[in-house]
Amino acid sequence: MKAAKAPKFFLSRRWKPNKWPFYVLIGIELPLTVALLALFGIASPDTYRTRLWQDGADNGFNSSPTTGLYAAANYRPYTTPRVWSQFITDYNVAIVVLSLFIMLVKSIMYMLHVFPPILSVVIHIGLTIIYAVSVDYQASNDTTDPDHPQHGAPWYITKKCSVAHDKNNVHYCTQAKAAFACTCAMLGIFVTYLGFALYSCVPTRQQREEYAEKQRLKAERWAKFETYQDEETGETNTSRFPVPETPGIQTLNPMTPRTMAFNTLGGTKDLPLRTHFSSPNPTSTSPPLAIRSPDIPRSPMSPGFIGRIGADKSNGKAPEIEHFSPQNGATPQLYFPPPPKTSKK
Template sequence: MVYRPIHRQWRTPKRAFYIPLIFELGATVGLLILFGIAQPDLFRTQLWQAGADLNFNSSPVLLLYAYANHEPLPQIPFVWSLMLTNFNVAISVISLFVLIVKLVAFIMNVWFPIICTVFYVVLSALYATSVYGQAGPDNLDPDFPSSVAWYIAKPCTVAANQSIQSSCRVAKGTFATTVFMLAVCVFNLGYGIYSMLPNELDNAPQDSDDDDAGSFNKETKIWEMGNIPPTPRTGTMPYTPRTMAFNTLDRQLPLRQYR
């Protein structure tokens, strides 16, 4: 058995490629919309302040206190930071790029398991970071520590304000879509690793050139076994007086018939 790390065959039929692709496309488009409308600060600070009002987490007012007292700015929790918002937008764009590359590479028969594995290792790590960030801890205020963002851990109805409830639902939907996208990435990663494991397909022909060579040899064998006359030689035949006589008799000139 010869192990090929690059030019490997998938261990399932090609039509199985399109099933996870449909889910991946839907999740990618959904995240592009949800992350796009959340930028730069559609509901992040609103939910942060709502959690502070309900004594669930720290308050963004701490930043104003630091500005007013000329104190060093505290480290903003990742869950409430602009960095997380920009990060989410960036990975949604990267996901769309990977999806386009994946589709083109599959059509051109160069979407190999090793490429799939590398791509989805990166995407799985990025989406795991996004999931952690959206539901991440907030320990900025020691009086009100939070291990999980309140809009994830609690129902949206804990807030009386309808606008906050609406923002909470959008945040929950964004988090759920991100978790689903992470599951899709992990599935593709597992599929790539599964196809990278040694299997019986390692002895199958992998290169299209080998297939062409096999077809050529088969056609040559059929040609040799058939009744196709060989190609006449192009070299010069030896010329003797006897050859001239036979050629003359073979022509059967008209005047010779009446002698």
């Protein structure tokens, strides 16, 4: 028997080389996510963004926050630089909350073995893109003021925090620098996740052979259902629908408990009462239900009933009741009890 030929390419569902690299990445991502959640939460909505903007303007590093007011007063178009906009502050808070949720879900799914590498590729491509946008906004330039253009990242990233014009802004500068560093670290973690997932999607030689063997067995199993050979002509035909093979003697019909019960009771057709009620001329051979209880007395008004009260009162016997059948020729008579006697005072 020839060995199964391995397929050209398919996506692997196993992580490789083992499960520990994923746990190591989770252990690095968790503290970074908590740190970013705290830093971006402190910075929202505008704790130190405008302060650092004005401090850079005082040092001549970038434009002033009042540049937009002068532009509006002179009817000139003005757009707030991306690095100093409210959008980047809200955006950072949103992406860190989203990444925290995804981290919790993917870690649980990975431990339950329902997180294949291809799903990790899709998720971490998205996380890589949104964190790359955050890094780009935080390190964008500010050229709105021609006298003080800022080409490249803002001053709190490129310079030491000790150069701050207002010494009260030093710790704010440190927080902004730490937030940018943690964002870059998170971007590197997600890129590592992406590379690890892409590497795991490529199957090994052993996985290709196992996959090819499964496909061969599946094809052989379905081939038995799709083709059959005619016993009379000897021709091989292809069936439209798969016919399962029943083990044992093929000429016997399968017996169900219901069929066995009706065969035991003598009924070989369908329910006996169905034809009895549906047809005026029943074909059922079951005996009619004509059982009577001769010992139970009927009502005095019913035909065939004659009551006779014995006249022997000396022995204290109760009145005897006799039953007569209309077949003996006797005429039934009705008995009416006498009216009750009135008591004398």
